[in-house]
Amino acid sequence: MPSAAHLAAPASQPFEIRPFAAGTGAEIIGLDLAQPLNDSDFARIHRAHLDYHVVVFREQNITPAQQVAFSRRFGELQIHVLKQFLLPGHPEILRVSNVVENGQNIGLSDAGKFWHSDLSYKELPSLGSMLYAQELPSEGGDTLFADMHKALEALPAELRNAVEGRKASHSYTARYNEPAINGYQRPTLTAEQLAQVVVVDHPVVRTHPETGRKALFVSEGFTTHIVGLPEDESRQILAELYRYSVLPENVHRHSWREGDMVFWDNRSVIHLAAGCPAHLRRTLHRTTIQGDAPF
Ligand code: SIN
Numbered sequence: 414m415p416s417a418a419h420l421a422a423p424a425s426q427p428f429e430i431r432p433f434a435a436g437t438g439a440e441i442i443g444l445d446l447a448q449p450l451n452d453s454d455f456a457r458i459h460r461a462h463l464d465y466h467v468v469v470f471r472e473q474n475i476t477p478a479q480q481v482a483f484s485r486r487f488g489e490l491q492i493h494v495l496k497q498f499l500l501p502g503h504p505e506i507l508r509v510s511n512v513v514e515n516g517q518n519i520g521l522s523d524a525g526k527f528w529h530s531d532l533s534y535k536e537l538p539s540l541g542s543m544l545y546a547q548e549l550p551s552e553g554g555d556t557l558f559a560d561m562h563k564a565l566e567a568l569p570a571e572l573r574n575a576v577e578g579r580k581a582s583h584s585y586t587a588r589y590n591e592p593a594i595n596g597y598q599r600p601t602l603t604a605e606q607l608a609q610v611v612v613v614d615h616p617v618v619r620t621h622p623e624t625g626r627k628a629l630f631v632s633e634g635f636t637t638h639i640v641g642l643p644e645d646e647s648r649q650i651l652a653e654l655y656r657y658s659v660l661p662e663n664v665h666r667h668s669w670r671e672g673d674m675v676f677w678d679n680r681s682v683i684h685l686a687a688g689c690p691a692h693l694r695r696t697l698h699r700t701t702i703q704g705d706a707p708f
Contacts, residue, residue, distance in 0.1 A: 423449035430461045430468075437560045437665040437682070439465040446483055446674070447475050455486060462541065463624050466681040467558045467665060472672040473545065477503040477698060480674070484543050484700035491532055491539060491701045494585065494609050495521060497600065500698060509544065510696035511689075520696060523599070525686030527588055528559065528659060529634030530679045531701050534585040536613055538679060540704030545674040547696040553689030556667045556675065558682045561628040563663040564654075565618060568629075572653055576617040580640045581630075581651075585610035587637050614640055617654075619707040621680050629658060630707055632683045658683060680704060 428444035439461055444454070461468050475483070477500055484490055490505040498521045500506040510520030531539040544556070565573070586607075589599060602610075617639065619630040633655050639647040666687075667675055677684060689695050 422451045425451060425454055428454070428457075430457065432465055433665060435662070435665055437465065437558060437563075437663070438467040438469065438667070440469040440471055442471055444470060446470060446473050447479055450483070450486075459487075462676060462678055463621075466560060467667070467675060467677045469667065470674045470676070471670070473674045474672065475545070475674070477506055480543060480545055480698060480700055481505045484702055487702045488540055489703045491535070491703045493521075493701070494602075494606050495600065496606075505700055507699045507701065508696065509686075509699050510547075510694075511691070512548070512694050512696055523686075524699075525556065525634075525684060526688070527632070527634035528655070528683045528685045529632040530561075530630065530683050532679070533615065533630070533632065533635045534583040534587075534610055534613060537703050537706055538583075538615070540680065540702045541676055541678045542702070543674055543676045543700045545698045546669050546671060547698060548694050549669050549671060550689040550693035550695045552693060553687060554669055554693075554695045555687040556669070557685045557687060558665045558667065558677055559659045559684070560663045560665075560682055561630065561658065562621075562626050562681060564658040564660070565627055565629045567657050567660055567663070568654075572650070572657075573618075575650060576639065576654065579617050579642075580614040581617050582612050582614050582637045582640060583635045584612045584637050585635065587635050588633075612637070615707045619680065622705045622708075626681075628681055629654060630680075631655070632658070634683075680707075 426444050429442045430439050432439040492504050493507040498508050500508050508520030509524045511522045512519050531542045618627055631654050
């Protein structure tokens with residue numbers, strides 16, 4: 414028989430949640446994700462994720478299995494279509510990396526070269542992603558996050574009226590073959606991979622399923638056009654929406670530190686990888702949690 418002590422929930426960890434000054438993003442200090450997490454600590458983290466949209470867990474030292482297990486507490490994990498870049502032994506982890514070994518890229522080198530919300534090209538786009546630093550460059554390599562609730566609030570009434578109630582199409586291949594950074598060439602998608610990334614339509618203005626807040630849900634990375642509008646008009650409106658999406662006052666820039674794991678809400682923000690000099694190595698491990706169908 415297990416003793417009562419064995420059945421007790423893990424003790425709470427005395428961690429602090431410190432919001433960043435600009436309102437988007439917060440850092441979590443003093444939490445060790447390698448230790449078991451009780452329900453009340455988990456609830457605090459969950460709340461911070463909803464309130465700040467981007468949470469940075471500092472000074473972590475966790476294994477891939479621990480990253481996967483923690484990510485799973487938020488929902489089912491999505492497996493990326495580029496199977497060649499999944500971490501061996503851990504298909505739930507996408508390697509984001511510019512490192513070349515034996516003449517082959519070990520990860521997706523240019524993930525995030527355009528603003529996007531992860532997997533918006535799926536029927537069930539991502540709830541959130543966790544990106545865990547493995548090897549960081551001494552210069553550059555930042556990730557930028559833009560608050561899409563604030564973007565929606567910033568739209569002039571005429572523009573908001575033009576898109577509210579409309580849908581937009583999202584495609585993984587929207588910009589897949591565009592000129593690569595640093596000469597990197599993305600792998601040609603197989604017929605099987607293409608079949609997994611068919612075009613989907615989602616509302617241009619979505620409702621966050623947990624907070625009820627409305628957010629803009631288009632991005633230059635994956636959105637191809639607004640359904641039902643002539644091509645010229647759609648292009649013009651999307652360009653305006655993209656401009657409002659990344660107003661500098663609504664963008665948070667994350668400069669990576671060793672031990673950082675960043676967890677963002679793909680229903681509330683879009684993100685962009687700022688890039689780093691080609692000769693510097695950069696590797697991070699990403700898990701991607703499945704969300705609901707946008708409404
Ligand atoms: C991503 O878009 O998931 C990667 C972002 C980054 O590499 O900074």
